[in-house]
Amino acid sequence: MKPVKVGLCGLGTVGGGTFNVLMRNAQEIARRAGRAIEVAQIAARAINPQCQTGNTPITEDVFEVVNNPEIDIIVELIGGYTLARELVLKAIENGKHVVTANKALIAVHGNEIFTKAEEKGVIVAFEASVAGGIPIIKAIREGLAGNQINWVAGIINGTGNFILTEMREKGRAFADVLKEAQELGYAEADPTFDVEGIDAAHKLTILASIAFGIPLQFDKAYTEGITKLTSEDVLYADALGYRIKHLGVAKRTEQGIELRVHPTLIPAEELLANVNGVMNAVMVNGDAVGSTLYYGAGAGMDATASAVVADLVDVVRVMTSDPENRVPHLAFQPSALSNMPVLAIADCETAYYLRIQAKDSPGVLAQVATILSERGINIESIMQKELEEMDGKVPMILLTHKVTEAKMNDAITALEALEGVEGQVVRIRVEQLN
Ligand SMILES: NC(=O)c1ccc[n+]([C@@H]2O[C@H](COP(=O)([O-])OP(=O)(O)OC[C@H]3O[C@@H](n4cnc5c(N)ncnc54)[C@H](O)[C@@H]3O)[C@@H](O)[C@H]2O)c1
Numbered sequence: 022m023k024p025v026k027v028g029l030c031g032l033g034t035v036g037g038g039t040f041n042v043l044m045r046n047a048q049e050i051a052r053r054a055g056r057a058i059e060v061a062q063i064a065a066r067a068i069n070p071q072c073q074t075g076n077t078p079i080t081e082d083v084f085e086v087v088n089n090p091e092i093d094i095i096v097e098l099i100g101g102y103t104l105a106r107e108l109v110l111k112a113i114e115n116g117k118h119v120v121t122a123n124k125a126l127i128a129v130h131g132n133e134i135f136t137k138a139e140e141k142g143v144i145v146a147f148e149a150s151v152a153g154g155i156p157i158i159k160a161i162r163e164g165l166a167g168n169q170i171n172w173v174a175g176i177i178n179g180t181g182n183f184i185l186t187e188m189r190e191k192g193r194a195f196a197d198v199l200k201e202a203q204e205l206g207y208a209e210a211d212p213t214f215d216v217e218g219i220d221a222a223h224k225l226t227i228l229a230s231i232a233f234g235i236p237l238q239f240d241k242a243y244t245e246g247i248t249k250l251t252s253e254d255v256l257y258a259d260a261l262g263y264r265i266k267h268l269g270v271a272k273r274t275e276q277g278i279e280l281r282v283h284p285t286l287i288p289a290e291e292l293l294a295n296v297n298g299v300m301n302a303v304m305v306n307g308d309a310v311g312s313t314l315y316y317g318a319g320a321g322m323d324a325t326a327s328a329v330v331a332d333l334v335d336v337v338r339v340m341t342s343d344p345e346n347r348v349p350h351l352a353f354q355p356s357a358l359s360n361m362p363v364l365a366i367a368d369c370e371t372a373y374y375l376r377i378q379a380k381d382s383p384g385v386l387a388q389v390a391t392i393l394s395e396r397g398i399n400i401e402s403i404m405q406k407e408l409e410e411m412d413g414k415v416p417m418i419l420l421t422h423k424v425t426e427a428k429m430n431d432a433i434t435a436l437e438a439l440e441g442v443e444g445q446v447v448r449i450r451v452e453q454l455n
């Protein structure tokens with residue numbers, strides 16, 4: 022059979038990795054796909070120096086590739102929302118299948134893109150967009166198709182996890198570790214996407230859609246990054262038997278779907294608490310299967326290429342099949358997507374870690390306890406063991422039982438108004454994952 026022709030748009034970290042894996046494993050890939058997969062043309066401005074592109078034609082104009090009639094599949098690895106959207110829509114219009122690693126594109130424009138793809142009978146595959154090399158899309162969309170999914174919780178930004186790990190284990194400075202993550206090719210073009218939780222929210226939006234069968238709703242995701250975390254809280258969390266991880270949580274409740282990304286205390290013995298460096302891990306809980314865990318490299322050249330190439334093999338295997346019988350883009354049939362609401366963060370419910378800077382007066386603890394109990398917030402434990410005592414102020418650390426964010430906001434406002442409390446109360450959500 023003739024080789025399938027691929028147009029590779031972008032030859033940076035992921036594009037370069039994809040090109041190299043396609044070359045290195047060409048025979049294995051052809052044995053799996055049933056046909057050879059050939060990169061017929063590349064569009065890129067910057068060329069990954071780790072790539073030997075040989076005779077493969079290279080242009081700077083992505084539309085030259087997208088409009089090349091020889092090409093069957095477009096691989097979009099340039100990133101961003103605007104040009105990527107235009108080129109993917111043009112590829113679909115031209116009847117080409119698309120493979121992308123671009124979670125920003127899918128989370129924000131996915132509903133439009135999938136609708137157009139379904140009209141045209143082409144596939145848009147996006148495994149590399151979530152958790153890099155981990156085949157999490159495939160696992161949820163296909164492997165868990167018999168379940169009602171209850172929740173998904175994951176460490177889904179490699180850069181952020183790398184930063185938190187290096188800070189905790191080696192005491193390195195935030196900016197220094199971020200710079201290294203950029204040099205290693207882990208970070209987004211704009212690294213605030215990584216450290217402010219936007220990238221994780223893009224990925225969580227995608228996971229929630231395929232887990233619960235809801236349209237992509239990135240604008241409803243609650244997003245909090247890791248930039249405000251202090252080493253003090255990391256130490257106190259350790260002392261309490263927890264680790265702080267940057268987590269994405271999508272949970273089905275009776276009221277709707279919780280969709281939130283934020284730093285989270287996780288009991289130190291939990292598997293997710295021990296996922297370090299650039300590694301990602303996603304836990305998925307289904308009513309039939311129970312909890313399952315998927316672990317692997319969340320970013321990087323070859324690991325991400327692994328997912329891009331797997332998508333290419335998938336597309337080659339099914340491109341001649343009847344579009345009606347393919348795995349739906351968002352796991353559920355497009356006509357069967359549900360309108361289950363995504364909850365505002367005020368309506369989400371978690372346990373909390375609170376750090377209150379109390380003046381060293383014995384009355385403060387009683388006042389704090391009263392404020393919490395008046396709002397039905399139960400205290401799980403209190404720590405005041407003065408890891409650090411400065412200027413007569415003693416940090417009071419509390420763990421609470423589960424409560425809605427709205428009630429906690431109200432309690433924190435009251436706590437901050439207390440005479441014996443200084444500055445702002447630090448709050449970090451706590452997740453038990455069971
Ligand atoms: N780096 C990772 O580990 C990783 C992992 C998973 C997903 N992703 C996603 O993969 C995509 C690519 O990321 P990357 O890290 O490889 O980026 P990169 O910056 O290393 O590479 C981008 C490539 O696109 C090309 N490009 C950009 N704008 C262009 C334009 N206007 N015309 C022609 N070429 C253009 C660049 O020249 C370069 O070759 C992004 O969507 C990113 O979110 C990255």
Ligand SMILES: N[C@@H](CCO)C(=O)O
Binds near residue numbers: 153181207208209319
């Ligand atoms: N910047 C992303 C790349 C992988 O999607 C991360 O660090 O996880």
Ligand code: NA
Binds near residue numbers: 149150153
């Ligand atoms: Na993946």
